[in-house]
Amino acid sequence: MSAGGTFKPRQATTEPLWLxxxxxxxxxxxxxxxxxxxxxIVFGEAFSKGWQVYLAAITEPxxxxxxxxxxxxxxxxxxxxxIFGLAASWAIAKFQFxxxxxxxxxxxxxxxxxxxxxxxxxxxLFGARGWWGEWLxxxxxxVMFAVPGIVIATIFITFPYVxxxxxxxxxxxxxxxxxxxLTLGASGWQTFFRxxxxxxxxxLLYGLILCNARAMGEFGAVSVVSGKIREQxxxxxxxxxxxxxxYQFAAAFAVSSLLxxxxxxxxxxxxxxxxxxxRDLAEAEACRRPE
Amino acid sequence: xxxxxRSGHPPRKPVLPGFGLSMGFTMLYMSLxxxxxxxxxxxxxxxxxxxxxxxxxASKRAIASYQLTFGTSFAAALINMVFGLxxxxxxxxxxxxxxxxxxxxxxxxxxxxxxxAGIALTAIYAPNGWIGQWFYSHGIKIAYTPVGITLALVFIxxxxxxxxxxxxxxxxEQELEEAAASLGASRLxxxxxxxxxxxxxxxxxxxxxxxxxxxGEYGSVVFISxxxxxxxxxxxxxxxxxxxxxxxxxxxxxxxxxxxxSFVLLLAINGLxxxxxxxxxxxx
Numbered sequence: 001m002s003a004g005g006t007f008k009p010r011q012a013t014t015e016p017l018w019l020x021x022x023x024x025x026x027x028x029x030x031x032x033x034x035x036x037x038x039x040x041i042v043f044g045e046a047f048s049k050g051w052q053v054y055l056a057a058i059t060e061p062x063x064x065x066x067x068x069x070x071x072x073x074x075x076x077x078x079x080x081x082x083i084f085g086l087a088a089s090w091a092i093a094k095f096q097f098x099x100x101x102x103x104x105x106x107x108x109x110x111x112x113x114x115x116x117x118x119x120x121x122x123x124x125l126f127g128a129r130g131w132w133g134e135w136l137x138x139x140x141x142x143v144m145f146a147v148p149g150i151v152i153a154t155i156f157i158t159f160p161y162v163x164x165x166x167x168x169x170x171x172x173x174x175x176x177x178x179x180x181x182l183t184l185g186a187s188g189w190q191t192f193f194r195x196x197x198x199x200x201x202x203x204l205l206y207g208l209i210l211c212n213a214r215a216m217g218e219f220g221a222v223s224v225v226s227g228k229i230r231e232q233x234x235x236x237x238x239x240x241x242x243x244x245x246x247y248q249f250a251a252a253f254a255v256s257s258l259l260x261x262x263x264x265x266x267x268x269x270x271x272x273x274x275x276x277x278x279r280d281l282a283e284a285e286a287c288r289r290p291e
Numbered sequence: 292x293x294x295x296x297r298s299g300h301p302p303r304k305p306v307l308p309g310f311g312l313s314m315g316f317t318m319l320y321m322s323l324x325x326x327x328x329x330x331x332x333x334x335x336x337x338x339x340x341x342x343x344x345x346x347x348x349a350s351k352r353a354i355a356s357y358q359l360t361f362g363t364s365f366a367a368a369l370i371n372m373v374f375g376l377x378x379x380x381x382x383x384x385x386x387x388x389x390x391x392x393x394x395x396x397x398x399x400x401x402x403x404x405x406x407x408a409g410i411a412l413t414a415i416y417a418p419n420g421w422i423g424q425w426f427y428s429h430g431i432k433i434a435y436t437p438v439g440i441t442l443a444l445v446f447i448x449x450x451x452x453x454x455x456x457x458x459x460x461x462x463x464e465q466e467l468e469e470a471a472a473s474l475g476a477s478r479l480x481x482x483x484x485x486x487x488x489x490x491x492x493x494x495x496x497x498x499x500x501x502x503x504x505x506x507g508e509y510g511s512v513v514f515i516s517x518x519x520x521x522x523x524x525x526x527x528x529x530x531x532x533x534x535x536x537x538x539x540x541x542x543x544x545x546x547x548x549x550x551x552x553s554f555v556l557l558l559a560i561n562g563l564x565x566x567x568x569x570x571x572x573x574x575x
Contacts, residue, residue, distance in 0.1 A: 015478055020385060027381040028393070030374045034446050035399050038411035041421065045414055084320045091313040103317075105561050109325060112553040112560075114507030116527040117546045120534065121328030124335045124543065131331055156324050178307055188308035210401065217404025219510035220527065224534065237406040237510065244410050244514065253414075256407040263402035270402075271395040 042260045045253035057243075057254035065231045066239035067258070069147065073222075073235065074215040077154040081211050082204070085162025090196070093170030094178070104167065107160050118156050119224025122149065126225075145227030150235060153221040158214045165207035169200055202277035206270060213266040217259060329550065335543035347544040356526040363437050363525075364505035367444030372498045375452025376490070382453070383460045400449050405510025412443050413514045435517030440525065443511040448501030455497035456490055459567070463489055492567035499563055503556040507549070 014020070047054055057063060088107065092100055110118065124130045126143040136143055143149045177199065181191040197204070219237040226233040228242065236255055243252035336344065347353065381387075382394050400408065416423040416433040423433050433439050463486065471481045509527040516523040524532075526549055533542035 014384070023377060024381055024385055024387060027374070027378045028387075031378060031393060031396065034449060035396050037415060037421075038403075038408060038446070039399070041411045041414050042407060084317065087313040087320075088317040091310060091317050094307050095310050095314075097314075101561070105557055106321065106325070108557060109554070112503045112507065112557045114509060114527045114530075114549055114553070116509050116530050117332065117507070117549055118328070120530060120542055120546050121332040123534070124331040124539065125328050127539075129539065152324075156328070159320075159324060175307055182306055182308075191307075192309070213402045217402075217407070219404060219406045224531070237404050240406050240410065241514075249414075252410060256404075256410060259404045259407050263399060263404070263407075266402040267395050267398055270398065271391070 039260060039264075042253055042256050045249060046257040048253075049250040053250050054254045054257075057248075057251035058258060062230050062234065063239060063251075063255055066234045066236045066255070069150070069234065070216050070236040072147070073151050073154045074212055076151050077158055077215045078208060078212050080155055081159045082162050082208055084159055085166050085207060086197075086204070088163045089166035089170045089200075090192075092167050093173075094175050107163050107167075110157055110160055115157055115218065115220025116224060119153055119221035122153055122156065122221070122225055126152075144225055145229065145233060147233065149225040150222050150233060153225045154215050154218055157218050157221050158211045161211035161214060162204065162207035165203045165210070166200055169203045170196070173199060202273050202280065206273045206277075209266055209269050209273070213263060216262060332543050332546050332550065335540055336547045338540045339544055343540075344544050347541045348548050352520055352524070353526070353529060353545060355521045356524050356529045359437060359440070359524065360506055360526045363440045363444055364502050364508075366441045367448055367505050368498050368502040370441070370445050371448045371452050371501045372494055375449065375497055375501075376456055376494060379453045379456040379460055383457060397453050398450050400446055405447065405508065406514070408446055409443065409511035409514035412439075412446060412511065416442060416515065434515050435519075435523060437523065439515040439517075440512050440523065443515045444505040444508060447508050447511055448505050451500040451504065452494065452497030455493045455500065455567075459490060459493040489570070492563060492570050496560060496563040496567050499556060499560045503553060503560065506556070507553060 015023070058067075088103075091097075092103060123144060125132055126136065126149060127133050128137065128144070130144075141148075143152070177195050178191050181195045182188070186194065217237060218235075219241075222235055223238055223241070226235065226238060228234055228238050230242070234242070236259060240252050240255050240259075243249075243255065339347065378397065382390065382397075413420070413434050415421050416426075416439055418424060418427040418432060418434070420434065426433055433442065467485055468481050471485050472478075476484070507527065509525075509531075512525055513528060516525060516528070518524055518528055520529075526545060530542045530545045530549075533539075533545065
């Protein structure tokens with residue numbers, strides 16, 4: 001290596017060229033096999049029977065209804081979980097209380113619990129033979145195998161995502177800024193909207209994006225509670241399953257390609273947000289330094 | 292912050308408002324959404340007496356499903372630990388074209404719906420699939436076997452190890468490696484004695500996260516597994532078939548067993564993260 005004559009400052013802390021090339025090839029092959037190939041397959045299979053089949057698959061009434069229902073469930077679940085995330089992170093990050101660490105652990109529970117168990121639990125609560133089944137039946141309210149059940153299942157599965165983005169950031173920021181605002185005469189809500197919210201906006205957006213991606217893609221919990229009634233309680237992932245089991249592969253991949261596109265948009269937005277947040281942080285550091 | 296509280300002053304009364312409101316809302320929301328449904332699950336399983344409970348959760352079919360679920364999840368988390376470390380290493384230490392795009396792509400399994408991943412992986416590894424047909428012509432079946440399930444779980448858990456190891460590796464002080472090198476250590480020695488020990492807590496955290504996620508996974512596995520009782524039936528799927536037979540108490544009993552395991556894993560992950568952070572923060 002040193003025979004080349006060029007000075008390499010980090011030579012002592014890097015690997016020989018052949019090893020670097022080998023590790024890089026291994027890592028990139030692994031990622032290509034597990035990440036790129038599935039994406040290529042989704043789009044390749046979706047267009048395998050041509051544009052007409054693709055367009056027909058995503059515009060037929062059952063697909064259109066599934067898309068609408070998926071958007072509806074996400075449109076309700078994401079704002080609910082955003083409000084929860086803000087409340088929970090305010091309580092956990094700005095105050096000290098007994099059982100705080102346990103609460104943080106419990107917030108993560110839906111991530112560790114199998115979605116099938118989440119769906120099953122809701123079934124035991126709202127189903128015909130569940131705790132509230134009779135009451136709901138008497139009042140002519142349908143939750144299981146209907147849209148409300150799908151929405152509740154989606155909220156259950158996605159509720160940690162906003163909270164767990166906000167909690168560490170708000171903990172790190174402490175509460176001096178809020179205390180200063182209060183001392184200067186701002187009300188509690190003013191402090192929250194003018195001081196706290198702007199300082200966590202990127203993390204909040206990031207949480208919302210992740211929450212939305214999960215909400216639109218949720219499969220296990222929703223498949224327990226939906227009953228899979230075509231054009232009534234079918235979300236996009238469930239519609240994909242039905243098409244796939246009916247051997248309509250091109251149509252299944254066509255609907256999948258929409259969700260894959262959503263995933264790619266999510267990744268782009270996420271990277272942009274991380275970049276903006278890092279830039280804001282650098283600017284804030286730069287402002288602080290001259291003092 | 293912490294300077295104030297350590298300096299011996301009596302703890303100040305918090306002046307920030309809204310604790311009651313935010314805490315109350317948090318507890319109400321979590322109780323209605325999580326605790327109440329999970330309580331319903333646990334109570335439903337009590338409808339069985341102890342013998343009935345054991346009969347359900349220790350039936351041959353259930354035990355075969357645990358073995359499959361834990362075996363494939365463990366194998367997948369192990370594969371992810373090795374390749375996750377490799378990917379994190381390459382992303383932090385080396386420069387190569389499209390690095391930012393590849394870095395962003397690592398999160399794909401978080402963003403891609405599991406059902407989509409499931410049918411895509413099945414299309415790749417089925418006997419008539421893109422890669423599967425090559426193996427099939429050599430007499431190896433991938434989809435509809437535990438190998439296929441493991442591959443799906445590798446996909447699902449891929450980001451966890453990378454994302455827990457990456458920040459630790461970024462913060463690792465290269466001075467330590469330079470010092471070791473100047474003292475005559477070989478590159479392999481430096482890796483084994485200096486770098487790897489610092490990464491162990493985060494590697495284990497990533498492993499546990501990937502393992503916990505894999506145990507509960509349903510969407511991607513259901514397509515690639517073939518769902519044969521005793522052979523390729525994972526526990527969440529067994530719960531699903533109990534439900535379809537309207538055996539709610541049996542489904543709840545299996546659910547309680549999985550819930551307990553998830554909770555224990557979650558506590559373990561929390562402990563590991565704590566350890567990881569104290570190690571990580573302490574080195575600064």
